[in-house]
Amino acid sequence: MRRMTARPANAHQARLLKLLRDGGPNSRAQLGDLVDLSRSKLAVEVDRLLETGLIVADGLAASRGGRRSHNIRLAPALRFLGVDIGATSVDVAVTNAELEILGHLNQPMDVREGPVAVFEQVLSMAAKLKASGLAEGFDGAGIGVPGPVRFPEGVPVAPPIMPGWDGFPVREALSQDLGCPVMVDNDVNLMAMGEMHAGVARSVGDFLCVKIGTGIGCGIVVGGDVHRGVTGSAGDIGHIQAVPDGRPCACGNRGCLEAHFSGAALARDATEAAEQGRSVELATRLEANGSLSAVDVAAAAAAGDATSLDLIREGGNRTGQVIAGLVSFFNPGLVVIGGGVTGLGHTLLAALRTQVYRQSLPLATGNLPIVLGELGPTAGVIGAARLISDHLFSPA
Amino acid sequence: MRRMTARPANAHQARLLKLLRDGGPNSRAQLGDLVDLSRSKLAVEVDRLLETGLIVADGLAASRGGRRSHNIRLAPALRFLGVDIGATSVDVAVTNAELEILGHLNQPMDVREGPVAVFEQVLSMAAKLKASGLAEGFDGAGIGVPGPVRFPEGVPVAPPIMPGWDGFPVREALSQDLGCPVMVDNDVNLMAMGEMHAGVARSVGDFLCVKIGTGIGCGIVVGGDVHRGVTGSAGDIGHIQAVPDGRPCACGNRGCLEAHFSGAALARDATEAAEQGRSVELATRLEANGSLSAVDVAAAAAAGDATSLDLIREGGNRTGQVIAGLVSFFNPGLVVIGGGVTGLGHTLLAALRTQVYRQSLPLATGNLPIVLGELGPTAGVIGAARLISDHLFSPA
DNA sequence: CCTTCTTTGTCCTGTGAGTGGAGAAAGTTG
DNA sequence: CAACTTTCTCCACTCACAGGACAAAGAAGG
Secondary structure (H helix, E strand, O other), X not given: OOOOOOOOOOHHHHXXXXXXXXXXXXXXXXXXHHHOOOHHHHHHHHHXXXXXOOEEEEXXXXXXXXXXXXXXXXXXXXXXXXXXEOOOEEEEEEEOOOOOEEEEEEEEOOHHHOHHHHHHHHHHHHHHHHHOOOOOOOOEEEEEEOOOEEOOOOEEOOOOOOOOOOOOOHHHHHHHHHOOOEEEEEHHHHHHHHHHHHOXXXXXXXXXXXXXXXXXXXXXXXXXXXXXXXXXXXXXHHHXXXXXXXXXXXXXXXXXXXXXXXXXXXXXXXXXXXXXXXXXXXXXXXXXXXXXXXHXXXXXXXXXXXXXXXXXXXXXXXXXXXXXXXXXXXXXXXXXXXXXXXXXXXXXXXXXXXXXXXXXXXHHHOOOOEEEOOOHHHHHHHHHHHHHHHHHOOOO | OOOOOOOOOOHHXXXXXXXXXXXXXXXXXXXXXXXXXXXXXXXXXXXXXXXXXXXXXXXXXOOOOOOOOEEEEEOOOOOEEEEEEOOOEEEEEEEOOOOOEEEEEEEEOOHHHOHHHXXXXXXXXXXXXXXXXXXXXXXXXXXXXXOOEEOOOOEEOOOOOOOOXXXXXXXXXXXXXXXXXXXXXXXXXXXXXXXXXXXXXOOOOOEEEEEEOOOEEEEEEEOOEEOOOOOOOOOOHHHOEOOOOOOEOOOOOEOEHHHHXXXXXXXXXXXXXXXOOOOHHHHHHHHHHOOOOHHHHHHHHHOOOHHHHHHHHHHHHHHHHHHXXXXXXXXXXXXXXXXXXXXXXXXXXXXXXXXXXXXXXXXXXXXXXXXXXXXHHHHXXXXXXXXXXXXXXXXX
16 A cells, blocks of 8 residues: 655755654744745645645644634644664664654564565554554654665665675665655664654764664764765674784784673673673673673662673773764764663763763863663654655655 | 955855865856755856956867857965964965965974064065965964964964964964964864865865874864864864873873873973983984984884884874774764874774774774875965955855 | 858846735734 | 734736847848
C-alpha cells in the first residue's frame, strides 16, 4: 500500500511546514509574523498546502481580543518511521508529523546477522506498531546504521563492524518493503540531529555529539547541517590513536580510542578485573549473569566499587584527551555526550571535562558546555524521523 | 582619499562579478550560458553594472562566425590590498580585480612590536606600492593575523603569540588609515582561501590546509566556506597533545604539537644538535650565521645531513599523527601543507603521508591527496584579497 | 557584389509572483 | 449599541523575468 504523500511546491511552503513541525505557531496571522511574507501571499500558500492535504485547518482558537483564528496544523494522519540500528539492538518508533514519538519498540539483535535478517526484524516491528493502531501506513522512514554511509544513495560503505552490509542498497530495499520514501544515515549523525531537534542542542549551530556505545563516534554539526565528509566517514573517531603503542585494535593498529574505551572495551576490562579478583562487586555480578557489560560497571560504580570507578575515570580521561584535540580543532559551541555508556553518568563526565578544560585552548573552552544528551535511547529514532521529514518537507 | 566603490545591487550582479573575477567568460552571450538568466534580464543587470563602473565594456572580441561580442570585464582600475602578518614578517601585495598580484613586498618584522608599529610598516609598504604606479588608491583590503579573530568585528581575541593585539580594532583602524573597507581573518584561513581560489584546492569543497610556520595551524573548509568556529579559534591545532608528557609548551601544557614541531621548535632542535656536535653540517652553519632557522635545516638536509633529515622525519611523524586523527574526524577531500616549513619538501611530506595513510581509516584515506600548497608565500595575500573581494562583490 | 547563415545584442510584451490597502468577518470591552 | 481589536479575504498595482521578434554585424559561398 503505497502512500503518495504530497511535497511542498516551493521554498515558502517548505518553510511553513517546518515551522509547523517544530512547534511553531498555528494561525495564519502568527505564521505571517515569522515568514516575512505579505498576508495575501501567505494566504495563497496556506490554501495550496491545505489542498495538498499536508496541513489541515480544524476548529477555532480562543480569541485574543478580536476575531478568532483558525487552527492550522500538519495533517494529523502523517506518520514517520524512525529506525535506529545499533551494533547489538534495533530501535523502531512511529512519530506524528511534529516528530513526537507515538510508539517505540526495542529488540536485541546482532547487526552481523546481515541486512536481510535485520530488515525482517524491522518490518515485523513496524507491523506491530501499525497493528496497535498507531499508524495506517508510513509517509516516510529514516534509518540509521552503525557505519559510514554514502549519503546520496543511502548505501553503507566499508562498515567495519557490519560486514555483509557493504554496498547493500538499504534505501532502495527498505523503500520497496515499506512503500514510502526512505533516507539512510550513520547512527551517530542521527543522534546529533535528534539532539539538535528536540534535545540539548536546540538552537546551537555548531556542535559535536559524541556517542559512546559498543563503538565510539562523533556527529559533527556545522551551521545547523551535519557534516558527513567526502566519503561519509566523518566523525569516525574510534580509531584515532589515544595511546601510543597501546592495545591492539580490530582495525590492525594499536592504541585506538575504541580499543581503550567503549562499551566493548569496558566489558572486557571489567571481566578481567573480576577474574583477577580485583573487584568483589564485579566478580559477584559476573557470577550471577555469566558475563559483564557496561551496565554492570555502572551499577558497581554506583555501589561504590573502586575498581569500576577507576575504569570509568581511566576511560573518560582517554576519551577526554581525544575530545580535547577535536575541540581545539573544531571550536564547537557545545559538546554532547550520548550512547549506551552515558549510564556511567557524572563520573565519566567529570573525567571528560577535566581533560578537555585542561588541554584545550582557553578561548575554545571558555564558554563550552559539555553535557549529557537529553533524549537517551530515543535520540536516534527522533533524528531518523527528522531526517526523512526534512527531506519530504523540501521542494521536490 | 576615500574611494566609494559601488556594490552589487542584487544576487545576480554579485554572481556576475564573481564569474568575471574568477576567470570567467567576457561577453554577454558567454555569461548568459552560465547564469541561467534570460538574455534580456542579463542585459539589464550588465547595463546596471556598467553604470556603477564596476565593470567596463571596451573593444570587440574576434568574431566566432557572427557578430563580434563586446569585451566585458571588471573595472581595470580596481585595486585590492592583501596583507599577511606573520609572526616574524609582513607581506603586502596589490592585486587587480581578478586578484592577480601586481606587486608584492615582504619585510621582516616582529608582531610582538604591537599593532601600532606594525600598521605603520604596513601603511608605508602600501604607500610604496602606490608610489610605484601600481594603484591610485585601494578599493578594499584584506588582512590576516597570526591568531584567533572575532570575525564579524575584525578584532583579534586572546592571541597567544601577539600580546598587545588582544581586542585591538584592526578592521576599524586599518579602514580609517586606508580609507577603504577592510576585512580581517586568521592568517591560516586566508592561506586556505588562497589555495582554494588559485592554488591546489581549486574545485575542492571540503579540505584541510595545514600551515607550518613559526607556529602551526589548520584552515578548515566545509562546502567551500571557511569554518571559523564559535569563537574564531577553529583550526588551532598547535596545542593538541602530540606526545604524552612531552616537552613543556609556552601554553602551560606538555607535549603540544607546536612544542615538538614548528619553525621555532626546529630551529631550537637544530641549534642543540649543532652545539652537541651531532651534526657537522649544522655546526658549520651555526658558526657562519650565529643562529639557525628552519631554512638552515632544509639546506643541511638537502646536502644529505643525517641529523637534519632525522629532525624533519621526526617532526613529520608527530605532525602526521595529529593530522591522521583530524582526517579520520573530518574526512576531507584534500590536505594541503603550506607555510615556511614547506621548504623541507618531500622528506617532510613522505613522513606525513606515511603516518596518515597508516593511521587513518582506509575509507577516509582511499582517495585522499596530501600535497604541498602551490602558491607559497603568496597564498596569504591572495586569500586576503579574495576575502575582501568576496565581501565587496556581495550585495550590500 | 549579393545572398544566406551564424552569432550577438536590443526591444517589447505577456505572465506570474508578490505587495499593500480597503474592507469584511468575528470577536471583546465599556 | 458603539468603538476598538484581531483575523482573514479580495483586488488592483508593481516588478522581475522569460522569451519571441528583430536589428546589427560579421562569415562563407556563389
